[in-house]
Amino acid sequence: MPTSISAFFGCLNCFSRKTDEVIIATPISYDGDSEGPEKLSRATNSPERTLQRLEKDSASVKTHAIPQIHKFLTNPALLVVAKGKYEVRESFSFPSLSHDGEVVIRTETVGLNPIDWKSVDYGFCLPDFPWITGREMAGTVERVGSEVTSLKVGQRVWTSKNSSSEHEMFTTTTLLITRPAQIVVRCFQKYVTVPQHTVLPIPSNISLEQASCLGVAGLTAAMSLWHWLQVSGSPTVESKTISDSGYLLIWGGSAVTGQFAIQIATLGGLKVIAVTSAKMEGLARQLGAAHTIIRDGKSGDEIVSEIRAIAGDGITRGIDLVGTETASFCLEALSTTQRALFAPLAMLSSKADVPANISVETVEMKQFVLNEASKVYADALNRLIEQGKVVLPEMTVLQGGFEAVLDGLERVKRGDMAGKKMVVRLSL
Known part of the structure; x- marks a missing residue:
């Protein structure tokens, strides 16, 4: 039986981490009738969120003011409800901020990849149902946490998301963040919440559609060559x-x-x-x-x-x-x-x-999400594109709702792309 060696954007249930502590973040919603802050600071945010750090020998509590996205916004999504079965949901759970270093992005274009249909057809990287897939996208920053300094609301950005297991974990310089399983943060939904180190500004010389080609193929090539090879x-x-x-x-x-x-x-x-x-x-x-x-x-x-x-x-x-x-x-x-x-x-x-x-070399692209130090590879890729040193692939662009995503996945599955990238511009 063949064994996957690359763990191409592999499931995080293959990822284990020994740690002396677990961090639990409990969100607080703000008034659903208010417009809601785009960026909150600890000094001005009155509702508080408690972040508990549980250590081996003692427990201490730190309090952080971490914003949560407006709870009444709708979030259309393409759900995987069973192996091989999709369902378009007009409103799904909102991927709220669970750490003040996170960013909410409004999805505008998504890139489609073979692993997107393979994981659904063959039932891997789907730890629970319903689930959302999709591993790369481009869009506009909708909200930022209070610790986000490199990005601003309204900015055009691209990001890369790997598959997730029962809990999504990522590291910052000080924290290991665990996101509950039901809050899935893949790309086939209107709003996506991601850690800031996985979010890159779109180079000024490319489009949103072109930017949604970078999160899988571009980043995989860059990290494989620069890091592993x-x-x-x-x-x-x-x-x-x-x-x-x-x-x-x-x-x-x-x-x-x-x-x-x-x-x-x-x-x-x-x-x-x-x-x-x-x-x-x-x-x-x-x-x-x-x-x-x-x-x-x-x-x-x-x-x-x-x-x-x-x-x-x-x-x-x-x-x-x-x-x-x-x-x-x-x-x-x-x-x-x-x-x-x-x-x-x-x-x-x-x-x-x-x-x-x-x-x-075992190329683990999940390290881009799990380790913020990996952002340097995406930054370097961005620079090459900005300088015109890397030519982006030819694209086939579809437009529509999630039905267009399903159409695109079928075309990718047929294998007739011939070196082209399938991209969908979402009209949601």
């Missing part, structure tokens, strides 16, 4: 275990994630070999691939032979975006004498024979 250009000082130069193999180079990866790797000084279809070969070259291998009508062994004819034993980094079989062929194409890093972003069989010189 140690590619030059990282916004952090990573400890290097392999050379900055050499070849990167991308199997699935025309996929949307592959398109981002080609560009970021090329900017980092690597020579990219992209395995792609004949139809998409030209795009891979336009984006910067030094070499392309057309996969049409060829066996995996034939493709590996072509790769080795180009790079010899010099491929020290690899990404697979297709599946278990191609991941195994990627391993065969990597260097046998030099240290190499491999990120199978689809799946790697548990029976795969991994040579001792190759490190298989």
